[in-house]
Amino acid sequence: MEPGILTRYSKQVIGGILAVFAVIAAMGLYVKFRSPVGGVSPYEYINAWEEERIVVTTEQPVYDPRTETIQVTIRNDAESGLVIPGDYRLKEWVLETEIDGVWYSMRTLEKYIDWDFPAEDQTPNSRPSGIVKCGEEQRFLCHLEDAYELPLAAGTYRIVFPDMEKVREAYSGSFYLTAFAAEFEVK
Incomplete structure (x- = not known):
């Protein structure tokens, strides 16, 4: 055998x-x-609507390295038009860091990262749409702890919303597509 x-x-x-x-x-x-730092940012045109009256900011200018959530606010004081999430990546956002004057995307722990809304903006049967009308603002929550390795290193960062549309007038079909970002420091 x-x-x-x-x-x-x-x-x-x-x-x-x-x-x-x-x-x-x-x-x-x-x-x-x-390294948690990935490749060079693909977003060349940030806040490129030629509209100074649309302002994108973080809740604070400086954050602790262990901050888990950052609130971004879009304020639309333009004379006309809406700011709305683009169709392709409705709720996606990206964290980037600046090194020697060049922006780099941070490596994520998840493939797709969605923003959320503050609890006080939500009601039992509805939630905000992400649409920012003239004279209004919308707050977005970006949960760092869900997508990125914490603590963050000290430096300059920005949260980028890759595809946002500025529609000139409601239902006109005329729009501009751009990425927008809010910068902040980590110390």
Whole structure:
């Protein structure tokens, strides 16, 4: 009687299993110890509506490195038009950091990161739409703890909403698409 396949090739099987475990461990170590800073920002045109009366700000100018949530406010004091989330990535936002005058996207823990609204802006049967009408403002919550590795390093950051539309007039169909951002410091 011949030995079984596992007995005959036991060294190769065990070696293969160990090699797979070594590759998985190496990938895990790479992900854990790589820099949280990713590639150069793809957003060249920020707040490019040529409209100074639409202001995007964070609640505070300076945050602690362990801050879990940042509130961004869009204030629309333009004479006409709406600011609305674009159709493609309705609620997506990105955290970026500035290094030597160049903006870099931070690596995320999640694939898609959505903003939320403050609890006081929500009612039991509805919630804000994200649309900012003339003379109004909308607050957005960006939960850093859900998407990014904390604590953040000291430096200059910005939260970017990649696709926002400024519609000239309601139902006109004429709009501008741009990314907008609010900058803040981490100290």
